[in-house]
Amino acid sequence: MVDEHASERDITLMNEALGEARMALAQGGAGVAALLASPHEIIACGRNTSQETGDLTDHAEMVLLHKVGRKLQEMNEQARRVLHHRHVGGFR
Numbered sequence: 001m002v003d004e005h006a007s008e009r010d011i012t013l014m015n016e017a018l019g020e021a022r023m024a025l026a027q028g029g030a031g032v033a034a035l036l037a038s039p040h041e042i043i044a045c046g047r048n049t050s051q052e053t054g055d056l057t058d059h060a061e062m063v064l065l066h067k068v069g070r071k072l073q074e075m076n077e078q079a080r081r082v083l084h085h086r087h088v089g090g091f092r
């Protein structure tokens, strides 16, 4: 059965997203934010940046997904460097 009550963590994460949206609003942008979290951490948070960039597709969720993509790319590059070092080091 699904627990329909918000957990402490749900509320914390929602407050984080609302804080981001409020900051965007205070800076003259659309007050919209999106947040992606794993069970262990906040993966990324994005805000609507359409007014700054002039790109109407820069919705919060799009900005968020771009951030997630960059983060995954960085993780891949780090993993590749670790593998390269192990290879150069002969898998000691």
Ligand SMILES: [Zn+2]
Residues within 6 Å of the ligand: 059, 060, 061
């Ligand atoms: Zn949107």
